Amino acid sequence: MILLTGASGFVGRQLLVDLLAAGHPVRALVRDPAGLSVKGVEAVKGDVTDPASLKPAFRDVDTVIHLAGAISYRLPAAELMRVNLDGTRNVLAAAERCKKILFASSVSVYGETRGEASEATPPAPKTAYGRSKLAAEQAVLAAGIPALAYRISVVYGPGSPIWTRILKLFGKGFPIPRAQVNTNLIHVRDVSRAFLVGLRKGAGVYNIAGDRSLPFEELATKLAACFHMAPRFAPVWLVSMLAAAKPGLRQELQAFLTNREYAVAKARADLGFSPRMDLDTGLQEMVSWFQSQAKEDA
Ligand SMILES: NC(=O)c1ccc[n+]([C@@H]2O[C@H](COP(=O)([O-])OP(=O)(O)OC[C@H]3O[C@@H](n4cnc5c(N)ncnc54)[C@H](OP(=O)(O)O)[C@@H]3O)[C@@H](O)[C@H]2O)c1
Numbered sequence: 001m002i003l004l005t006g007a008s009g010f011v012g013r014q015l016l017v018d019l020l021a022a023g024h025p026v027r028a029l030v031r032d033p034a035g036l037s038v039k040g041v042e043a044v045k046g047d048v049t050d051p052a053s054l055k056p057a058f059r060d061v062d063t064v065i066h067l068a069g070a071i072s073y074r075l076p077a078a079e080l081m082r083v084n085l086d087g088t089r090n091v092l093a094a095a096e097r098c099k100k101i102l103f104a105s106s107v108s109v110y111g112e113t114r115g116e117a118s119e120a121t122p123p124a125p126k127t128a129y130g131r132s133k134l135a136a137e138q139a140v141l142a143a144g145i146p147a148l149a150y151r152i153s154v155v156y157g158p159g160s161p162i163w164t165r166i167l168k169l170f171g172k173g174f175p176i177p178r179a180q181v182n183t184n185l186i187h188v189r190d191v192s193r194a195f196l197v198g199l200r201k202g203a204g205v206y207n208i209a210g211d212r213s214l215p216f217e218e219l220a221t222k223l224a225a226c227f228h229m230a231p232r233f234a235p236v237w238l239v240s241m242l243a244a245a246k247p248g249l250r251q252e253l254q255a256f257l258t259n260r261e262y263a264v265a266k267a268r269a270d271l272g273f274s275p276r277m278d279l280d281t282g283l284q285e286m287v288s289w290f291q292s293q294a295k296e297d298a
Helices: 010-021 051-058 077-094 128-141 161-171 188-198 216-226 236-243 249-256 265-271 279-297
Strands: 002-005 026-030 042-045 063-066 100-106 147-152 154-156 185-187 204-208
Touching (some): 010 188, 042 051, 051 077, 077 100, 100 128, 128 147, 128 204, 161 216, 161 279, 185 188, 185 279, 188 265, 204 265, 216 279
Parallel strands (some): 002 063
């Protein structure tokens, strides 16, 4: 039996659907079982910050996929550590008899990259979120349970709460910073597929990222094309000033302005994994999903 934490989240919903489709016995650990949109799965109520609540979910579990976490550039550092590190420690304690744990880490452990960051590059997180993911990853790898940690790049696709916020601004013509950085995205279905592969093979740390990093301006131009608009670029300082008026936007913007280049050779060699989604197709799919949601909400 596989236990999936974070099953109600952006990545978790996709992975839950794919695990079920592949015929895996899976149980979802969620804070609100009634709110889980994926049906036909055993959902157990639990909160990773409450160790006692985890026990019932672990009956007959041999594999844990731990996605639950707080992703935020606004939450206080202590809260990020409470959910991402202490929560992971609680999951590890409950999983002590499991045969494998797969953990969703993040490329934020690298901070700003200079050239391609490989799994051998010393981590240097520059946000509280990145520090909490690194601490959690280290706890997973030191727990004495066979483990793999995926350092996942920026995930995009239908259903992403972060991209929904960004696309809302984009659609309203909010200016795009003319930032001289490279960025890297991976589609949510590719991330899900990486976890399915990881059930069978792999140990240790892997970058799970797009094959190619692309200039931020190129990404913005592609996104604008999906909206049938011309991109409205402005200097970074001006966009940062405008962003300061919206709670949390400046921190989110900062994350987008981080240089992101990651080596993906290890995942390809050891796991036989490389992303399949073509970026243009994936972006168009996400924007079309966003527009259909916006129509429903209107
Ligand atoms: N999205 C990305 O770009 C990205 C990139 C790299 C790594 N990651 C990692 O991938 C994982 C999944 O990300 P996501 O994008 O799917 O995030 P998300 O949409 O924000 O989902 C987070 C999930 O964690 C659950 N959760 C939060 N606090 C919890 C707690 N105290 N107890 C139990 N469950 C809790 C949430 O449950 P509720 O529904 O109850 O809130 C939700 O299911 C995270 O660990 C994240 O750090 C994501």
